[in-house]
Amino acid sequence: MENGNGGSLFADALKQFDRAADLMNLDDGMRQVLKSHKREITVNFPVKMDDGSIRVFTGYRFQHNIARGPAKGGIRYHQNVNADEIKTLSFLMTWKCAIAGIPYGGAKGGVKVNPNELSEGELERLSRRFFSEIAPFIGTETDIPAPDVNTNSKIMAWYMDTYSMNVGRSELGIVTGKPVELGGSLGRNEATGRGVAIVADEACKYFLTGGGVKGRTVAIQGFGNVGSYTALILGTEYGAKVVAISDITGAYYNPEGINVKEAFDYVTTHKDLKGFNGGKIISNDELLALNVEILIPAALERSITDKNADKVRAKLVIEAANNPVTPEADEILRKKGISIVPDFLTNSGGVVVSYFEWVQGLYSYFWDLEDVRKALTKVMKNSFADIIKTMEQYKTDMRTGAYILAISKVANATKLRGIYP
Numbered sequence: 001m002e003n004g005n006g007g008s009l010f011a012d013a014l015k016q017f018d019r020a021a022d023l024m025n026l027d028d029g030m031r032q033v034l035k036s037h038k039r040e041i042t043v044n045f046p047v048k049m050d051d052g053s054i055r056v057f058t059g060y061r062f063q064h065n066i067a068r069g070p071a072k073g074g075i076r077y078h079q080n081v082n083a084d085e086i087k088t089l090s091f092l093m094t095w096k097c098a099i100a101g102i103p104y105g106g107a108k109g110g111v112k113v114n115p116n117e118l119s120e121g122e123l124e125r126l127s128r129r130f131f132s133e134i135a136p137f138i139g140t141e142t143d144i145p146a147p148d149v150n151t152n153s154k155i156m157a158w159y160m161d162t163y164s165m166n167v168g169r170s171e172l173g174i175v176t177g178k179p180v181e182l183g184g185s186l187g188r189n190e191a192t193g194r195g196v197a198i199v200a201d202e203a204c205k206y207f208l209t210g211g212g213v214k215g216r217t218v219a220i221q222g223f224g225n226v227g228s229y230t231a232l233i234l235g236t237e238y239g240a241k242v243v244a245i246s247d248i249t250g251a252y253y254n255p256e257g258i259n260v261k262e263a264f265d266y267v268t269t270h271k272d273l274k275g276f277n278g279g280k281i282i283s284n285d286e287l288l289a290l291n292v293e294i295l296i297p298a299a300l301e302r303s304i305t306d307k308n309a310d311k312v313r314a315k316l317v318i319e320a321a322n323n324p325v326t327p328e329a330d331e332i333l334r335k336k337g338i339s340i341v342p343d344f345l346t347n348s349g350g351v352v353v354s355y356f357e358w359v360q361g362l363y364s365y366f367w368d369l370e371d372v373r374k375a376l377t378k379v380m381k382n383s384f385a386d387i388i389k390t391m392e393q394y395k396t397d398m399r400t401g402a403y404i405l406a407i408s409k410v411a412n413a414t415k416l417r418g419i420y421p
């Protein structure tokens with residue numbers, strides 16, 4: 001996919017990787033290993049549509065690195081899905097799991113489809129056929145998918161059932177993000193947003209004067225799974241003042257603070273924010289340029305680019321979406337003295353609770369919500385502190401510090417295992 005600057009998303013990610021690899025003097029052989037994907041799978045598969053016609057869809061599953069454990073990563077359904085995007089996201093998953101200290105490597109999958117154009121039956125047939133196509137490379141101990149953009153617990157249940165039917169037993173550990181009734185974990189739905197809130201609080205304490213996120217002004221772009229839970233938890237549990245929220249239908253601004261519970265309930269009922277009257281309507285561009293302390297992009301890739309980075313006035317950008325800031329924008333923000341908390345730390349709460357779900361499934365012993373939240377908070381705070389330590393040691397920015405920490409963990413695992421044969 002073009003990144004608007006003539007290159008691909010993966011080329012962007014490699015630039016950030018190389019910045020860290022240069023600082024840590026990573027040797028060429030290890031660089032080659034860590035920049036390469038272990039496996040890149042593309043499948044073209046037919047689906048019978050309701051009107052009797054047949055449509056062929058394209059799907060992907062990329063496995064980047066499995067030195068630290070089985071591959072792990074979500075599957076998204078979106079009309080813009082392409083190999084470059086899935087390649088980049090699987091690369092990011094390796095670093096995300098390493099930072100969090102969970103025993104997984106990186107993977108990602110996707111199907112190029114607009115799921116809103118499909119009936120329920122078509123969506124189910126597409127999901128079951130796609131999972132069958134990639135099943136030879138998926139397994140409880142080899143590669144464990146999860147939900148991502150436009151996929152959810154219902155689709156995970158179809159995946160789990162499809163796989164289980166074929167192996168002749170219920171395989172709970174084959175995917176995470178399942179419904180709680182089918183071995184899903186309590187706290188999985190809110191996990192990414194909760195992780196973002198924990199990281200935002202830690203980041204305020206470290207980068208700004210005056211303590212945590214309590215009482216600070218926040219603008220959030222995107223009000224899907226990640227954005228809505230981030231807003232809800234920041235506003236109701238951490239006492240932050242969320243003054244602006246947005247989704248694909250528009251942005252809503254209230255300098256007195258949006259009632260985030262009302263907005264969350266509105267979206268639960270109406271699916272999106274269209275018609276929400278808890279704030280003045282502004283554009284998404286205006287939201288990004290608001291005079292707030294914290295800006296949280298939680299929509300899709302590349303929302304902050306060299307075209308609009310100069311307008312950002314927040315002191316702290318917390319990357320809740322994957323790749324929301326291009327390398328060019330990253331440089332502009334850093335020059336303006338804005339601190340950026342990188343995506344593969346900020347949004348790792350989802351994969352951390354996915355890991356808890358996998359462990360619970362393997363043992364068939366399930367935790368209560370408070371235990372899940374407590375364990376998640378511990379992982380997020382430890383990851384934050386570990387990155388800050390590395391960042392200070394190398395006198396660099398937080399993203400590069402996070403890469404250095406993650407790369408050293410994966411490189412060490414690779415060295416300890418040795419190169420086979």
Ligand code: NAD
Pocket residue numbers: 147148149150192221222223224225226227246247248249272284298299300301320321322347348350351
């Ligand atoms: P989602 O589909 O539930 O929500 C996306 C939101 O962004 C929606 O509210 C949508 O309306 C909004 N949006 C889309 N285009 C927009 C635009 N141009 N301007 C403003 N808003 C826009 O997706 P999600 O699960 O919340 O994921 C969001 C991001 O977080 C993605 O980058 C995803 O890869 C990443 N992420 C998600 C999880 C997770 O557990 N869901 C975990 C890690 C990372």
